[in-house]
Every structure is written in C-alpha cells, then in structure tokens.
Amino acid sequence: MCGRFAQIDSEDKVMSAFDVLQSEMILEPRYNICPSQRIPVIIQQNGFRTLEMREWGLIPFWAKEPNPMINARSETAAEKPSFRHAFMKRRCLIPASGFYEWAKEGRQKQPYFIRLKNESPMAFAGLWEEWLTPEGENRRTCAILTVVANSFMQEIHHRMPVILTPSSGALWLDLSGTGTSPEKLLLPFPSAKMEAWRVSRKVNSPAFDNPDCLKKLEVPETAEKKPKPPGAQATLFD
Numbered sequence: 001m002c003g004r005f006a007q008i009d010s011e012d013k014v015m016s017a018f019d020v021l022q023s024e025m026i027l028e029p030r031y032n033i034c035p036s037q038r039i040p041v042i043i044q045q046n047g048f049r050t051l052e053m054r055e056w057g058l059i060p061f062w063a064k065e066p067n068p069m070i071n072a073r074s075e076t077a078a079e080k081p082s083f084r085h086a087f088m089k090r091r092c093l094i095p096a097s098g099f100y101e102w103a104k105e106g107r108q109k110q111p112y113f114i115r116l117k118n119e120s121p122m123a124f125a126g127l128w129e130e131w132l133t134p135e136g137e138n139r140r141t142c143a144i145l146t147v148v149a150n151s152f153m154q155e156i157h158h159r160m161p162v163i164l165t166p167s168s169g170a171l172w173l174d175l176s177g178t179g180t181s182p183e184k185l186l187l188p189f190p191s192a193k194m195e196a197w198r199v200s201r202k203v204n205s206p207a208f209d210n211p212d213c214l215k216k217l218e219v220p221e222t223a224e225k226k227p228k229p230p231g232a233q234a235t236l237f238d
Contacts, residue, residue: 002070002099004032004034004203005099006033006099007029014027014051020049021049022049023051024050024052024053025040031212036068039142040052042173052140056070056142056143057141058127058142060083069082070144075147083143085129086127086129091125091172091182093123095122095123096123097119098214099113099124099161100112101153114195116163121166124145124163125145125164127145147161150188152192160188162186
C-alpha cells in the first residue's frame with residue numbers, strides 16, 4: 001500500500017521532466033502528503049499534459065455514495081468495477097520525491113522514507129475520476145496503483161507504489177491503444193535503484209509536514225532492537 005508520500009521537487013523540474021505544458025496551480029514542497037488531501041497529478045488529454053490538483057481518494061463516477069479509495073491493486077485494476085473505466089480512459093501520473101512505509105520493529109512500527117538513489121524524477125502510476133455530488137459539486141479524485149514489493153521493499157512492507165520514470169510515464173499516459181500495453185508497466189521498480197532510511201514517528205501525524213520529516217535516524221525510536229537472523233546479510237533495515 002501507499003498511504004503517505006513527499007513531493008519536494010520544484011514545479012519547473014516536474015514540468016520539464018514529464019513534458020507538462022500547463023500548470024493550474026503553484027507546486028510547493030510537501031513533506032508528508034496524506035489521504036484525502038489535494039495532490040498534484042499529471043493529466044494528458046489530446047496529447048496535451050497539464051499539472052492539476054485532485055483529491056487523493058478515488059470515487060468512481062457511478063458511485064451512489066462517496067467511499068474514497070487511495071490505492072488500486074495493479075493486479076485487478078483493469079477488471080475491478082471501481083477502477084476499470086479509469087484504467088482504460090483516465091490514467092494519470094502523480095509526481096513524487098519518495099514515499100513512507102512502516103516496518104514492524106520490536107513492539108512498534110518504525111516509519112521509513114524510500115526514494116530513488118539518484119533522486120531522478122519519478123511519479124506513481126495513478127487513475128483519476130470525476131464524481132458529481134448530490135449538491136452538484138464536481139469532486140476530482142485519484143488513486144495510486146500498487147504492486148507486490150520488490151526484494152528491497154519486502155523487508156518493510158509486502159506492497160509498494162508503481163513507480164514510473166518520465167519515459168515509462170509517457171507510455172502510461174498514452175490512451176491511444178497503439179503503444180505499450182499499460183499492464184506491462186505495472187512492475188516493481190528495480191531494487192538496486194532504491195534506498196531507504198528510518199525517520200521520526202512524528203510523520204504519523206498529518207500535521208507534521210516540514211523538512212524534518214526526511215531527517216535520517218540511525219536507530220529505531222525504541223529501546224527494543226529487532227534481532228538479526230543467523231547468517232542474514234546486512235541491509236539498511238538491520
């Protein structure tokens with residue numbers, strides 16, 4: 001799953017990397033983005049890419065009542081009623097600088113920040129929808145696609161977001177049906193290109209949203225250390 005992430009890249013960097021031609025907002029650094037908040041997404045329509053704001057928590061256009069879903073499993077998104085229309089017609093990119101996940105260490109859960117080693121531009125594969133409320137309000141929403149974790153992430157969590165580069169992101173946004181099948185892009189990102197470190201459990205609070213969210217902790221915030229299995233290879237999570 002992906003329930004928190006950061007987006008601290010500049011607007012110029014995001015627009016240049018993903019060939020965005022127009023932005024409808026000012027992209028400011030966010031260090032602890034949470035579900036239900038408005039987040040930046042890249043939409044492509046008629047070959048024209050825009051950077052827009054959408055609510056994180058997808059509501060299908062046909063829903064009678066709102067039941068926002070922040071993630072969509074990549075294995076079933078193309079068939080599941082909640083996502084299949086968006087999967088075919090309304091794909092998007094959600095620019096990110098990294099994301100958070102929690103690993104059980106001792107009796108508590110320790111948050112980690114995960115990113116690409118070279119800090120190159122990346123985005124999550126996303127889906128978007130527009131839902132009309134009974135009052136006539138148009139709610140623009142989105143969800144992040146997830147996939148089974150790679151070997152690096154498995155030490156923290158069994159799922160991870162689908163991470164795309166500018167080149168694979170362009171293929172994801174292509175709705176023409178003549179290019180790469182979108183299912184082929186829904187793969188775990190290569191483990192060797194990722195890194196992670198422990199961060200403060202203050203990130204558990206949505207109110208904690210500043211550069212200190214990304215500050216590295218050398219040891220978990222607990223006196224009880226996770227025992228190392230005999231013969232285990234040392235990793236970032238030992």
